[in-house]
Amino acid sequence: MLRFVVRRLLLLIPVLIGLSLLIFVWIRALPGTPVDALLGERATPKAVAEFRQHYGMDRPIFVQYWDYLKTTASGELGTSVASHRPVTTEIRERFPATIELTMAAMMFAICLGLPLGMIAAKRYGTATDHASLFVSLIGISIPIFFLAIILKYLFAVRLGWLPSVGRQDVLIDARHPTNFYVLDGIVTDNWAAAWDATKHLILPAIALGSIPLAIIARVTRASVLDVQNEDYVRTARAKGLSPRVVDRRHVLRNALLPVTTIIGLQFGILLGGAVLTETVFALPGMGSWVKEAIFNHDYPALQGGILFIAVIFVLVNLLVDITYGLINPRIRVS
Amino acid sequence: MTVAEVEAVTSGIEGPPAGLWRDAWRRVRHNPGAIVGFSVVALFIVVAVFAPLIAPYPPNDQDLSLLAKGCCPGPSWSHLMGVDDLGRDEFSRVVYGTRYSLVIGVVAVTVGLSIGMLLGAVAGFFGGATDNIVMRGMDIMLAIPGLLLAIGIAAMLGPGIWQVMLAVGIASVPIFARLLRGTVLGQRESDYVLAARSTGVRRRSILSSHILPNSMSPVIVAGTLAMATAIIDVAGLGFLGLGPQDPATPEWGTMLTNADRYLGTAAFLALFPGLAIVIVVLGFNLIGDGLREALDPKLRGRV
Numbered sequence: 361m362l363r364f365v366v367r368r369l370l371l372l373i374p375v376l377i378g379l380s381l382l383i384f385v386w387i388r389a390l391p392g393t394p395v396d397a398l399l400g401e402r403a404t405p406k407a408v409a410e411f412r413q414h415y416g417m418d419r420p421i422f423v424q425y426w427d428y429l430k431t432t433a434s435g436e437l438g439t440s441v442a443s444h445r446p447v448t449t450e451i452r453e454r455f456p457a458t459i460e461l462t463m464a465a466m467m468f469a470i471c472l473g474l475p476l477g478m479i480a481a482k483r484y485g486t487a488t489d490h491a492s493l494f495v496s497l498i499g500i501s502i503p504i505f506f507l508a509i510i511l512k513y514l515f516a517v518r519l520g521w522l523p524s525v526g527r528q529d530v531l532i533d534a535r536h537p538t539n540f541y542v543l544d545g546i547v548t549d550n551w552a553a554a555w556d557a558t559k560h561l562i563l564p565a566i567a568l569g570s571i572p573l574a575i576i577a578r579v580t581r582a583s584v585l586d587v588q589n590e591d592y593v594r595t596a597r598a599k600g601l602s603p604r605v606v607d608r609r610h611v612l613r614n615a616l617l618p619v620t621t622i623i624g625l626q627f628g629i630l631l632g633g634a635v636l637t638e639t640v641f642a643l644p645g646m647g648s649w650v651k652e653a654i655f656n657h658d659y660p661a662l663q664g665g666i667l668f669i670a671v672i673f674v675l676v677n678l679l680v681d682i683t684y685g686l687i688n689p690r691i692r693v694s
Numbered sequence: 695m696t697v698a699e700v701e702a703v704t705s706g707i708e709g710p711p712a713g714l715w716r717d718a719w720r721r722v723r724h725n726p727g728a729i730v731g732f733s734v735v736a737l738f739i740v741v742a743v744f745a746p747l748i749a750p751y752p753p754n755d756q757d758l759s760l761l762a763k764g765c766c767p768g769p770s771w772s773h774l775m776g777v778d779d780l781g782r783d784e785f786s787r788v789v790y791g792t793r794y795s796l797v798i799g800v801v802a803v804t805v806g807l808s809i810g811m812l813l814g815a816v817a818g819f820f821g822g823a824t825d826n827i828v829m830r831g832m833d834i835m836l837a838i839p840g841l842l843l844a845i846g847i848a849a850m851l852g853p854g855i856w857q858v859m860l861a862v863g864i865a866s867v868p869i870f871a872r873l874l875r876g877t878v879l880g881q882r883e884s885d886y887v888l889a890a891r892s893t894g895v896r897r898r899s900i901l902s903s904h905i906l907p908n909s910m911s912p913v914i915v916a917g918t919l920a921m922a923t924a925i926i927d928v929a930g931l932g933f934l935g936l937g938p939q940d941p942a943t944p945e946w947g948t949m950l951t952n953a954d955r956y957l958g959t960a961a962f963l964a965l966f967p968g969l970a971i972v973i974v975v976l977g978f979n980l981i982g983d984g985l986r987e988a989l990d991p992k993l994r995g996r997v
Contacts (some may be wrong), residue, residue: 379833389850498981501976503926505933506968509953513961598806636930640954650842651934654849666846671839 365684368678379670380432384425387663437664442656447664450649455668456539457527457645461637462567469572470623475617476573477572477580478612484585492577499574504633508567508640525642528557537545560641567632568637572626579622590614617687624680628673695965718911718988728984734977742792749786753944756780775966778949779956784963788970794945795925795974798859802924805863807917810870815909817871818878819901829875832868840865844927848936855938855945862927866920872905877909884908911989918982921976929971946971 431438437447480492501563516524528534533551536544541559545554587593588611594608635647642648646665653661722728741748750772767777775784782824817828835843844865851857864934880907881887892899932947941948946967 374830375833375837378830379837382834385845386850391850391852488945497979498972501926501979502972503929503933503947503968503975505930506950506964506971508948509957509964509968513964517957517961612944617754628839632839635841635845636933639934642913643873650845654896655935662846662849666842669842673839674837 361685365682368681372674372678376675377673379674380429381425381665383663383667383670384428389657390657390659390662399566432667437667438660440653440658440661442652442658442661447660450661451646451664451668453539453645454646454649457541457643458584458631458634458638458647460540460542460561461564461568461634461643461645464561464626465569465630466572466626468569469576469626473573473576474619475581476577478584480577480581481584481588489581490688492581496574499570499577502570503636504567504570505636505640507570508564508637509561511567512640522563523560524563527560527561527643528553532556560643564637564641564643567640568630568633571629571633572623575622575626576619580615580619581661583618587611587615612687617684620687621680621684624676624683627680631669631673707771718985720986721988724986725987727980728988731977731980731982731984734973735981738792738796738974738977741789742796743943745790745793749783749789751783751786753787753790754782754942755786756782769962773782776960776962778963779952779960784966787949788946788966789969790944791946791949791967792974794855794943795929795971798855798862798928798945799921799978801856801859801929802863802866802977803917803920805860806866806920806924807913810867811862811913813867814871814874814876815878815901815906817947818875819882819897819905821879825875828871832871835865835868841930844931845934845936848931853936853939858928858931858937859924861931862924865927866924869920870913870916873912874909877912878905881905881908915982915986915989918978918985922978922982925971925975925978 399650437449437451439446440450445610476492476495480489483489512524516520523529532553534541534545534549534550537547538544541557542554545551545557573672591612593606596610597603601610617641631647633647634645635651636642638645638648639651646669650665652658746765769776775788777788778784813828813832816826838846844861846857847861847864851861878901887900887910889905890904895904928937929945929947929950932945933950935951937943937948949967950964951962953967956963
């Protein structure tokens with residue numbers, strides 16, 4: 361198992377180096393230069409030259425890349441052009457918002473998707489089965505931002521049950537030691553704040569969780585159907601185990617293997633979809649930040665933000681692989 | 695029915711196996727979901743082709759007098775889907791929007807498919823260092839979540855409908871490359887390739903006329919499903935404001951960008967373009983699912 365983990369970790373190195381190179385080249389290929397963005401169009405040639413020298417842009421491109429690697433490796437991501445604050449500070453404030461959102465979306469998707477898939481497989485071919493297939497088909501066919509707009513219209517604008525924008529009501533007095541607002545409310549014993557933050561999460565989480573919900577339900581259904589016909593399940597039934605025990609110990613445990621991989625893969629969809637969800641619900645997370653950075657030509661923010669999200673995504677995938685190796689011994693040796 | 699035929703039916707012997715495609719077509723026709731999917735897409739193609747005949751008004755015709763009583767007049771007999779904030783007929787704009795959505799799907803998938811297939815086929819067929827270099831490159835692209843990668847490429851290319859299609863297409867390259875590499879690797883070791891090689895067929899033509907045609911069915915399925923994703927993703931980029939910069943363009947995602955502002959007064963402006971996206975995407979997903987079932991060798995021979 362240790363060898364498996366070490367090999368996976370070593371494989372990460374070329375990916376991370378390639379990623380840094382890709383982002384470095386990409387930033388330089390973006391239309392408009394940081395010089396234009398920071399100094400404006402009417403800058404004198406002398407000012408431009410000084411600026412280029414100050415930021416090392418007059419040096420050979422390899423040297424610039426090497427410097428970029430060095431500073432990035434030391435955890436320095438530059439200063440946002442738009443907010444004039446360090447990119448790392450921005451990430452520290454915004455990343456918890458996105459994680460909170462993706463976690464809530466994932467919880468929604470798993471809590472609803474798993475039972476939906478299992479019930480559909482148990483009632484294979486019945487109206488229940490067809491209904492669950494239809495629901496998951498709608499789930500993958502509806503754009504996240506459209507679902508978000510509909511939810512916002514119905515439950516925030518029309519019915520007024522839930523808030524439509526932001527992470528917390530501005531009138532609520534709350535401290536934020538971790539920047540995970542729900543957690544903050546709990547640790548500071550401010551239950552009103554925690555509840556308010558939770559209410560702000562419900563609609564975005566449903567909108568963002570719709571695709572994983574559909575995929576989890578589909579994969580669970582297919583996987584349970586597969587496992588149900590295995591010889592060992594028949595043996596278990598034949599030797600007289602109660603159907604409940606067979607379902608839980610033999611069918612479900614094996615059927616969940618492919619489902620765990622799928623759940624891990626959904627994380628990428630969630631991080632991408634967060635851009636849209638955060639935009640509709642005006643949540644100050646990583647997604648809406650990246651979107652604003654593009655329109656503001658805020659290259660340090662873009663560079664740092666996208667690199668950070670990619671590294672997190674790569675690490676999550678690694679974690680998924682390792683978990684999969686742990687629960688499925690067949691993978692480890694190959 | 696002759697005696698031999700009756701015998702064959704009762705004893706479960708099948709006639710000569712129909713070809714893969716004919717067999718698949720037979721099963722697609724018996725799949726109600728796929729039929730619905732094909733009908734929906736066919737309907738959208740008809741609407742797209744005959745848009746000028748179906749739409750009661752030109753998509754950019756402004757009639758500001760309609761806004762005299764405030765924004766925005768809801769659905770009525772003369773304006774089936776209401777009027778938008780610039781006095782344009784929403785129904786006509788949704789109808790013209792079908793053109794964009796279909797072109798978007800086709801262009802984005804063609805871009806992703808052709809580049810991805812080329813890279814995947816080359817990597818799978820030549821193996822070794824080529825394989826390693828190409829696939830590590832794909833890994834790097836896959837390290838960035840799909841939609842974010844598309845947003846990044848779109849930002850680099852600048853805003854516009856073609857740029858967005860290209861961005862969504864390029865972002866889907868690694869998925870197709872991986873898929874094709876996998877199938878080509880599987881086919882490379884098969885007996886018919888060995889046979890072709892031993893009779894002296896050149897490597898390039900083994901790849902193009904033996905391996906590729908036999909690797910097609912998963913690609914067709916993935917391509918159809920990618921059409922659905924491409925339409926959603928392009929609409930998403932349009933919604934974020936990376937799409938066509940000319941607000942006159944009746945692209946559905948772009949039409950939803952401003953919907954937020956009118957959510958309290960004219961929610962129907964968001965509803966109709968959004969529903970159009972859902973229906974056409976649903977159509978492609980149904981076709982993709984139907985094709986997957988039809989082309990799956992495990993299910994062959996069954997209806």
